[in-house]
Amino acid sequence: MQILDGLVVSQATKDELRLKVGQLTAAGKKVPHLAAVLVGSNGASETYVGSKVKTCEEIGYKSTLLRFPEDISEFKLLSAIQDLNNDPDIDGILVQLPLPKHISEAKVIETIDPSKDVDGFHPESAGKLVQGLPTFVSATPHGIMLMLEHYKIDTKGKHAVVIGRSNIVGRPMSILLSANTNPGNCTVTLCHSQTHNLKEICLQADIIVAALGRPEFVKADMVKEGAVVIDVGITRVPDASKKRGYSIKGDVDFANVSPKCSYITPVPGGVGPMTIAALMANTYRACMERN
Numbered sequence: 001m002q003i004l005d006g007l008v009v010s011q012a013t014k015d016e017l018r019l020k021v022g023q024l025t026a027a028g029k030k031v032p033h034l035a036a037v038l039v040g041s042n043g044a045s046e047t048y049v050g051s052k053v054k055t056c057e058e059i060g061y062k063s064t065l066l067r068f069p070e071d072i073s074e075f076k077l078l079s080a081i082q083d084l085n086n087d088p089d090i091d092g093i094l095v096q097l098p099l100p101k102h103i104s105e106a107k108v109i110e111t112i113d114p115s116k117d118v119d120g121f122h123p124e125s126a127g128k129l130v131q132g133l134p135t136f137v138s139a140t141p142h143g144i145m146l147m148l149e150h151y152k153i154d155t156k157g158k159h160a161v162v163i164g165r166s167n168i169v170g171r172p173m174s175i176l177l178s179a180n181t182n183p184g185n186c187t188v189t190l191c192h193s194q195t196h197n198l199k200e201i202c203l204q205a206d207i208i209v210a211a212l213g214r215p216e217f218v219k220a221d222m223v224k225e226g227a228v229v230i231d232v233g234i235t236r237v238p239d240a241s242k243k244r245g246y247s248i249k250g251d252v253d254f255a256n257v258s259p260k261c262s263y264i265t266p267v268p269g270g271v272g273p274m275t276i277a278a279l280m281a282n283t284y285r286a287c288m289e290r291n
């Protein structure tokens with residue numbers, strides 16, 4: 001069993017980007033500028049946005065963090081996004097989800113200029129992905145593809161089972177794995193909460209991507225010998241033994257599943273760091289295409 005080390009692969013991606021930014025600076029050109037929008041003070045969202053801004057600094061990007069109170073009106077938030085759309089210095093816009101209930105996430109996502117949609121959530125980006133056209137790919141599935149590529153995992157003709165059909169992880173993952181690309185060319189089964197016989201389907205999988213947000217849901221008796229297992233899940237589970245009061249759990253029962261796998265991602269240190277690296281790659285691309 002080999003660990004797919006998201007820390008190592010994401011570092012390689014970030015090092016490459018830092019080098020390219022150095023070249024831009026040396027040539028007197030504009031460096032990528034990412035704007036992050038945070039509404040309210042959700043602890044997990046604060047952590048995610050904080051890591052993204054910190055990574056921008058590490059690589060040499062500019063970043064702007066816009067913070068708004070929990071009770072900001074939808075109108076004001078949409079206006080702020082329009083301002084970012086109209087600001088020529090901003091290359092990428094990310095709005096940290098989830099948003100408070102009184103704000104339509106769909107409206108917010110649709111307001112982002114598709115040329116700055118580095119999260120790849122805009123319907124135009126998602127539509128292009130389905131048709132195999134060049135576009136921004138949602139950072140988590142994009143990061144997973146970078147990891148499969150880095151470890152030269154043979155995906156051609158394999159049966160991939162994706163658990164979860166969200167617009168940000170499961171569905172784009174299923175499209176990427178089924179595309180005529182390398183990595184890709186899988187036969188994909190997309191599962192969700194209404195799927196019958198999930199265990200039997202998983203047992204047929206050469207590759208499992210677990211993205212359902214149910215801690216340790218994928219058990220050893222659901223995984224065949226030699227499978228590649230990608231664990232996207234991040235759930236905070238109360239844990240009195242930890243100073244912060246919780247521990248982070250993935251969607252896979254790592255201790256019992258890992259001995260059966262050819263490759264597996266740990267949580268933390270697997271998909272999470274790759275998501276940020278992919279977001280940075282998308283932001284670099286946005287800057288190149290816009291300038």
Ligand code: NAP
Pocket residue numbers: 140163164165166167168169170191192193194195198211212213214232233234235271272273275
């Ligand atoms: P989501 O929007 O809640 O979607 C969860 C999906 O899982 C839904 O399609 C749901 O089915 C399905 N599901 C739920 N329970 C199931 C069950 N018992 N059996 C089969 N399918 C089931 O979640 P998400 O945003 O995709 O995120 C999934 C997980 O990944 C979360 O833990 C999240 O924190 C994590 N995540 C991690 C990263 C990272 O960087 N590592 C990034 C994004 C998300 P229905 O459609 O039928 O409801």
